[in-house]
Amino acid sequence: MWRYVARRMLYMIPILFGITLVTFLLFNVAGGDPAAQAAGRYATPERLAQIREQMGLDKPLLEQYLHMVKQLATFDFGRSWSSRQEISGLIWAGIGPSLSVTFPAFVLSLLITIPFSLLLAAKRNTAIDKGTMVTCLGLISISSVVYVLAGQYFLAYKLGWFPVSGWDPSWDGRWQYATLPILIMVSLSLGADILFFRTVFVEEMFQDYVRTARSKGLSNAKILLKHVLKNGMVPIITAVVLQIPFLITGSLLIESFFGIPGLGGLIYQAIQEADFPVIKAMVLIGAISYMVFQLISDVLYALVDPKIRLS
């Protein structure tokens, strides 16, 4: 097992190189002149040269690339162009608010969708199953922007059940603001998750072990809860673990709509202001956290399925 983990970790090195290379190519080579972006439209050539020197853009590309790698290794991404604040500070400050929306939504959504999908798989091809499938397909045919817009308009603005937007950094106060975003996030994931989990469980129900269990005389409930659920959880957990990095980076859409000072809101702000260093830092951090959770997901999978470990 440890050999598998070690090998898998070694494989992260070329990927890490790839991530930094793609980011560098996008922002430092193809992305036009960052100095011109930072200086604004009416900068004099002297000012431009000065900024270029400050940003290190007059140095050879290799040196610039190594500088970026160093930034990443020391978690020091310099300052934001628009707010002039330390980017690493902005990131640390944003993780808390992001997680207080995404984490409850993530847990709540799984608690709803997994049992419900199992039930649907058990009752497949009945009216409830078909009705739910159609509803789910309908749910995923509506843009996520519409969910946020409509949720905010009806539940907050019209009915006044929640504040329209805002944030309270204290632990007691934040739930008042976080509840509606959490609900919207849950509703965003319902359709796709139920469809996916149902497919996984239905797939399991056609396996031979289910027939064996049935011929042993096990009750339907026992087959579902003891066998199908357990086996179905393998692909589900590996898929779900890969959602965790997105919990950290937060939801761009929801945070910008509700004025939540998380990482999603930070990215949205940076996109609006073409704040390259912030976007670059977030691309790197998003990619690396995804890579780490991919490793965790693979290791979990190898733990349950020894065939993977040995190949």
Added chain:
Amino acid sequence: MVSIANKGRSLWADAVLRLRRDPLAMVCFTIIALYLLMSLLCATGVIFTDYNVTDNAQAYQPPSAEHWMGTDLFGRDVMARAAHGTITSLIVGFFGAALAVAIGTILGALAGYFGGKIDDLIVWLYTTVDTIPYILLVVAFSFVMGPGLNTLCLAIGLTSWIRFCRVIRSEFMKHREREYVQGATALGAGHLRRIFIHILPNTFHLVLINFSLGFVTAIKSEVILSYLGMGVAPGTPSWGMMISDAKLELFREVWWGLAAATLFMFFLVLAFTLFNDALRDALDPKLKNR
């Protein structure tokens, strides 16, 4: 005596037959065809010609007999704009998906067929691109290329080819050792001929399904990118722009712009998704009845 010899049908003829026996698939196909027809008629100026006629006195009129879906900030007919938005969505869907499928298919074919170093390189490439969060990657591409319709298609195409590449790669790995490929080799077919003339047609059903999936992804991405300020040029009708305009409109009780764009998008995406399922069942009948 009546001949009972069964004339063989190709996979494609079989799939078309299955699709035609599936009423839901036919309904979805008709809906998609109607959207296509509507966008063609809009583009050629036959219907909804008033989509760009501004009239400030008519700003934000609620739905009426004259304007079924009301008017927008500039007094333009919302229904006509939503209908014209179909053109943008179909263009983004088609070119975005076509680019993604082309990249994914070619890279997947090369990786799966050759294996070894080439495979390592392509797997490294798609693992890297896949690791970078999709929306940030699209945003980064849009920044580099500047906003606009071309950028939308390019950014979506250049970022969403990974899952197609995976599918085609594993399919090619299965096929490359098959007897018909060995046969082709024995007859003197070169690598390119084996890849594109012999193996690729056998994976074409996957290419088609992927294209159709990519279409939906691209249409949805357009909306998100428009909200982020990276949509089509202002003035060009698009569902994404209409939906993102609604952010301010809703607080003036103007709901019809959002409703029109959402409804137009809903039926197209739903029809595509359902048609996709039917297409997969028709081309891969083993999966059916699950």
